[in-house]
Amino acid sequence: VLRFPAGQLPPVSEFWSITMYSLPQRLLVANPINRYSIGDRTEGLKLGADGSLEIYLQHENPGPKKVSNWLPAPAGPFFFVGRLYGPGQSALSGQWQLPALQERP
Structure with a gap:
């Protein structure tokens, strides 16, 4: 889970x-909902x-x-890329950072 606390969206x-990308291929991940990225434009x-x-x-x-809120991942190794378009000063300075992934049971 990638959790953005309330008020801490990019x-x-x-x-x-x-x-989302698969490894080692570094390709987009084929999935049943045809979703390859998720973000503030995702309907x-x-x-x-709590607003998170x-x-x-x-x-x-x-x-x-x-x-x-699901971004499908492959069954094996993967990586993801967070992209900020028009990043604010807090992102540019490193004050704001992408949250760490949390494993949930």
Whole structure:
């Protein structure tokens, strides 16, 4: 899970995205929902009750209540790239950083 606490979404003037790639091929990941990236332009993203945003980077569908925030991953190794278009000063200075992935049971 990539969790952005409330008020801590990427500081951009344009848009941001997270794109999934398989390893070792370094290719986009074919998946049943045809989603290769997720970001602020993704329709239907759901914030938590506390205003946080959780993105599920995993191979298996996380279920109907979470699928809107799912970025499908391959069954094996992967990497993702976070892109900030029009990054704010806090991102440029390193004050804001992409959160670390959290493993959830």
